[in-house]
Amino acid sequence: MKDIIIDIKNDFSDSPGARYRKDGPHSGEEFFETLLKPKFNEAVRNKVKLIINLDGVWGYPSSFVSGSFGKLSLEMGKDVVLSTIVFISDESETRKSRIVTEIEHPTKRDK
């Protein structure tokens, strides 16, 4: 099976929102539930990579990153997340680095 790809701009939104669905559209929680977690599980099940293209998005709020990638790391463990997901960003290495750091040290927050 081929690697699985998520293009955040085309598959989700170019304006990611807050952490929770209750805080507005395109939240980290929405992304996590509708795309990230299902695709991640599929990748792990089929032993392929989950390639996530970060480009075309005009800035990622920390709330979105924490509510999606951070949550995935808390649920699945940072090692399996980092070994399964491959981030692509031609626009910014710094943005990629921030997301990886969130996975390595996820922020715990009560709803």
Next chain:
Amino acid sequence: MKETLKYVSGFTIGIVVTLTILSVIKGYIVYKINIIDALMLVITTALTVAVVYLGNSLNKKDVARDIISKDLMELCEVYNKNMLILEQLNKGEISLNDAKADIRMTFHRGDVISDMIIEEINESFPKFLKDKKEIQNLATSYWKWLTDGDMQETGFVISQQFIKEHETQVRKTISDIRLVIHRLIKSA
């Protein structure tokens, strides 16, 4: 000072070369040359060349330092813009959603400029950064505070208290960026 040094060293080389040529033409050079005098001539010429070369090298480093410092100052200006965005929100000139979008864009710009600064530093001062995260993380704390705090929650209403707290966060970030500039100026 460096320019003066260049001119002086160039003048010295000129005198040495001229005297040598005149000596040869007028037949002042004899076959039994004093070894000390010959060595002094060689050493003086070598030092002159070294001074000119060193002067040129230091000049290029200064130019690179100047460019990077200006880019770091631009980074400060980018984050400073968030204060203007929040003032506009406070006055009702823009909506909360527009403010959030503008702030996201600010951090996007900051990330792109940070990447550029890292490339520049690695090109001209490869030993300056222990880790590129030194630059990447300059605004991380500020980014988390502003884009994962009160402003992202339902029912957020901007207040003077929030604006003051934000100003503290921005100034701390700008201070950290400026410290990098000072370190760069002091570096070899």
